[in-house]
Amino acid sequence: MTGARIQLSTGVRSFSATDPGGWDHLFRQARLLDQAGFDRLSVSDHVVFGERLEAYARPELGGQAGGRQPTGPDGHWLEPLTTLSVLAGMTSRIRLATGILLAALRRPVVLAKSAATLDVLSRGRLDLGVGVGWQREEYQAAGLDFEDRGRRLDQTLEVCQTLWRDTQATYSSPDLHFENIHMMPKPFQTGGVPIWISGTLNPRVIKRLARFGTGWIPWGPDAADLPTAIARLRDALADEGRDPANLQIVGHIPTSTRPDGLLDVQRTMDAVPPLVAAGATDLRLNLRIPADDAEAAEHLHDIVQAFRAAADQTT
Template structure:
C-alpha cells in the first residue's frame, strides 16, 4: 500500500520572549487569534528558558548544544513565557489552530508532571498540541534544577520514555536507573493516538538520531540546517539515512524548516519572492514550513495581513490529501 504523502503546513513563528518587560503580551495573543482566523495551520512559540545564568556567550558554542555564531536574543534578565502555560492559555482563545514550541527543555520537568500537563492540554484543546523537545545549551539552567548538564541527553530520553509509557499504557510500569514504578495510571490520556506528537530537535548526530528514531513524530533541525535552506536540503537525506539505519522509516517523520523572508524595496517581506522558495523545501520533504512575519498587533489587521500569505501558500503547495504516487520510491530506494 502506498504511504500517505504529508501535505505541507503553514506555521507562523511568534516569539514568546522579550529582551525587556513588554508591559503587555496582548500583541502576541492578538496575533495568535489573527493566525487562526486567517487559516494558518500552526503557531510555533519560539524561545524557552526557565531561568538564566550569565554566560550568554555559551549559546555560540555548538559543542555544548549552541549554534556557531549564534547570539542569544536577550540578556540574562530577558522575559521568557513558559511554553506549556502559554500554549494552554492560547488554546483556550482558539478552536482550530495547532500549537507547538521550539523548543521545550523537557528534561527540566519531572516526567510524570509533564506527561500529565501535556495530556491535559491535548485533551482540552481537542488534540491540537505538538511538543518540540531538545537538550539545550545552558549549564546553569540544569544546575539550578538540580540536574547534571553532562547527562542532559539521557535525562531527555528518560523523560520521553516515562511520558510515552504513561500516555500509551492503561497500567504503566517503568524501570530505569533514574526511576522505577509499577501499575501506575494516568488519565485522561491524550486525544491523539500514541500520545502527544514529539518533535525532536538536533543535528545529525548519533544521540539526536537515536532519540528521533525512537520517540519522534518529526524532526526540528538544529545548527546550520536550522537557518540556511541549502544546508537543510543537503542535510535531510543524511537524517533519513541515519534514522533508517536505526530501523525506523524516515518517511513517517515530519520535518520542520524555516522559509526565510525575501525583502522588497520597502524593507518588508515580499510575498511572491518569499514564497518562491517554498517549492524547493516541499520537494526536499519539509512538511512544516515555518515563517516569521511582521504581523500587525491588531486582530483584524493581523488577519488581513496573513490571509494573502495563506492563500498563496495553498496555491503553491495544494491542500489535498493525496497519496504517494511513486515520487517517493526513488528516495526510499536510495536508503537501501
C-alpha cells in the same frame, strides 16, 4: 511525510527583552494566525538564565555558531506549556507547539500530566518539540547534571509515552522505578502527544528520532543545508529500522520584505517548492504582523493563499 498536506508554521514571541507591560500583543497574534489559516504556532523555552549567554554561540554545547540570545539574562520568558494553555482557550484550530521545550528540566511524570491535560483541553492540538538546550546554568539551577542531559531527555520521553499509552504503567531504570501507576486522562490524540526532536544529526539524535520522533526540527549546519541533511537522515533512519517516509521535517522559509518591512509574499513563496521537493513538510516563516487588525487579517490571508499555491506545485 508521504501524502500529508504541507503545513505553514510561525513562531510567536513569548519573550521580551524588557517588561512589555502585558501580553495582549501575543494573544492578538495567536488569534489572527488562527483565523487566517496558519497550521501551527510555536513558542520557545527558558526557565532561568545564568550570566554567560555567550555560550549560545558554542555548537559543542548545543548552541549555534554565530548565534546570539534575543534577550539578556533578565529578559522576560513565559513558560511555554502555560502560555499554550492560554492560547488554546482563545483559538480553535491552529496547532500549538513548543519549539523547543527543555523537557529534561521537568519531572517526567509531571510533564506527562501537563502535556496530556493541554492536549485534552485543546482537543488534540499539542505538538511537543523537545531538545537538550545549551545552557549549563539552567540544569544546575534544577539540580541536574548538564553532561547527563541527553540521557535524561530520553528517559523523560520514555516515561511520557509509557504513561500516555498504558492504563497500568510500569517503568524501570537505574534511577527511576514505578509499578502499576495510573494516569488519566490520556492525551486526546491517539498514540499520545506528537514529539518533535530538535538537534543536529549526531548518533544520539538519530536514535532519539528513530524511537520517539513524529518530526525533526533541524539545528545548526543541518538547518542551513536541509537537502543534504534530509538525505543523510533518511539513510540513518532506515539503518535504525525506522521508515523515514512518516517523519515530518521542519524547514525555514527565507523571507523577502517590502520597503515597509512587511513580507513580500510572492518573492518569499518562491522558496517554498524547493523546500518541499527536498522533503520539508512543516515550513516555518518569520513575519511581522501589521498593527491594524483589518490590514493584518488581509496580509495573513494573502500569505496563506500564496503558500498553499506554492506548496501545491510539488505535491
